[in-house]
Amino acid sequence: MADTNNNSRGYPESLLKSIEAVEATREKRAKEAFRKLSMEERDEVLKKCHPDYKPEAKRALKIGPSKGDQVPHEVADLLEASPAVEPGQVNLNQVDFDVDILIIGGGGAGTVAALWAQKSGVPASRILIATKLRHGDSNSMMAQGGIQAATKENDSPYIHYLDVIGGGHFSNRPELARAMVEDGPKVIKWHEELGVMYDKDDKGNMTTVHGGGTSRKRMHSAKDYTGTEILRVLRDESRNKGIPVLEFASAVSLLTDGQKVTGALLWNMETNQYYVARAKATIIATGGFGRLHIQNFPTTNHYGATADGLVLAYQVGAKLVDMDSAQYHPTGVAYPEPIVGLLVTEKVRSIGAQPVNCEGNQFVHPLEPRDVEAAAFIKECYVVGKGIETPTGMKGVWLDSPLIDVLHGEGTVRKSLSAMHRMFANFGIDMARDPILVFPTLHYENGGVLIDPSCHALDANEKPIPGLFVAGEAGGGVHGKNRLMGNSLLGYNVFGMRAGIEAAKQVSTKTQPGKLTLDHLTRFSKLLADAGLKPTRKAPMLLPDYRGREALSRSIDIL
């Protein structure tokens, strides 16, 4: 590589040269506000440049409750895969864990559901969180910028609702969007009572900023470790309450007694041993699908984001919605290479950084809704041709982060964006001095398993599947075709809480589960065969595989 970074700024000479253009216009731009797009202009850029609008990237599902729906190939490959276990392989008569509530997934939604189930009267010992990595390993832990809630005097759930539904292209399920905005302030208050260190002034007023597509400053934060701060408190509280957690244990299938969902078959990720977990209520809180790398995009998501819950729910007859849309976060890292695709929080734009092209000019308002902003970046790079190319050939646009200190005083970047500043500093770049290069990255599963406001999973006729609940990113209908910043942290809290409360209600009235079966997998396999599908892969996939090709090519199985 001729183009090396033989300087102390962490960028190769070619990019340093491009940075000069950004510096030259900074003072002028500091006073400029780029205009927002009209609804028509938004539609135009989306249709032209957003990855969701590429028909060749999707196909119609051939079987199951959402048969006929267009979904990305990567999702269809999993939903139309063979079940990971065959019913004859396991003995379901020996029950290893017998609980009231089984929660699959130990991220934000699962932890919140456990806490509220316990608060609602279910003894901690009657709850089990099973998670395939460690308790807390999840996208919830990685969220940086903030959590929305209409807590301020000039704001209301009404205004929040409008922002949500407009951002989602009016495709959200109204009752779910309402549940989220109406419970928002209650969630923040609960966090405050648990000791979450939200950013506040000395009188206790929450420090709030805009996010893309918000009409009020409603983004509450804890520096740029908002997700970390919230979840580490929730996890600490869950440990104080003695809620049992089984780590490195994934769910590979749900169980039913023919009438209702009655737990799950768990699998020890390290020993390959299975466990039978029987439950009166089962909550899927498995998160999203970033690690499927839809359309080969890099992702901001954690290692376990492989859509397992979608597969489990689909096999048992749950309907999926809005799976034709995925969220590409506008600002993923485009340079340096080791961290390509990682998240650069929207808060960087919320507090003043502008997207800038290779000529040093703005080309889009910094805070359009995420899908519009991402499409505008792609357009600038691949249609207008004013992107910036890295030594590996990847394109991106500048995010003028030093402008933040110009606007708010020196030291703001370091203080308010300490996680971001640290990440770039680890790789030799000082984002308070130099701009950072960004390009859209796969970030969030907008759709998911259709739920009602009590988090029951719904079937093809939109009727509840007895015993099954879904919360968090695995659930669909809340955000429609595009989620706004700060509504994922809110969403997992609101629906985790609702799932925990509703599951607790059910277990107090429900009778014991009947005989455990995997009959639904037999039926699912028949559906596959009847449709002429001959899948070569199994699902859920549990973990991605990033092993080097050279090492894999010489791997043989001899034991």
Place this chain on the structure above:
Amino acid sequence: MGKKYEVPEGLTIMKAIEYSGYRHVRGVGCRAGFCGACSTIYRMEGDHRLRGALACQTTVIDGMHIVQIPFVPANKAIYSIEGLNKDELGAILLANYPEIARCLSCNTCTKACPQKIEVMDYIQAALRGDVASAATISFDCIQCGLCAVRCPAEISHYHVAQLARRLYGKYILPKSAHLEKRAKEIEDGKFSKDLERLTSANKEELKKLYVARDMEKGD
């Protein structure tokens, strides 16, 4: 790891391990420096120092001898955050984690921290009963446990810090009055009618309302 591997230049430790043919189950989480799952210790050839790093946030370099920490066995105190006396918070940290009194001020924890947090300083603050300092100094902690692995006094620093932050967040930061008020308004159903109107409105009406909404100025 006891074996020598050659990998392309510029990979993180995590990606270098994968490139060499390993599929992680432990030692991996968010892959972005937020979860603390990939704590790694290493020594450079010819250097006596034992260093700590996050595998996902550190570029691998030639001659690095590495091993990942699969799990950190650290005891967490079990406590109730409710009903504590605001004026007696200072004693709570020591009461829950008496081992902080064993701190030798050797600063090994600080040197081990991949987040470059002044770990020893916040343990000393905790020892003095200075909850606010312990909470704010430790704020960027991602609980990877490298401090606890290295500490000769066997302190579980990151659990002490977690308690300090919760005490600070609940009892020292001023309560938000507007939050309290809004939560009460919602409980009293103040917005129910408005929201019902919205949930039953058709798409065209919603579009009009959406386009017409006024924007709060400023970033």
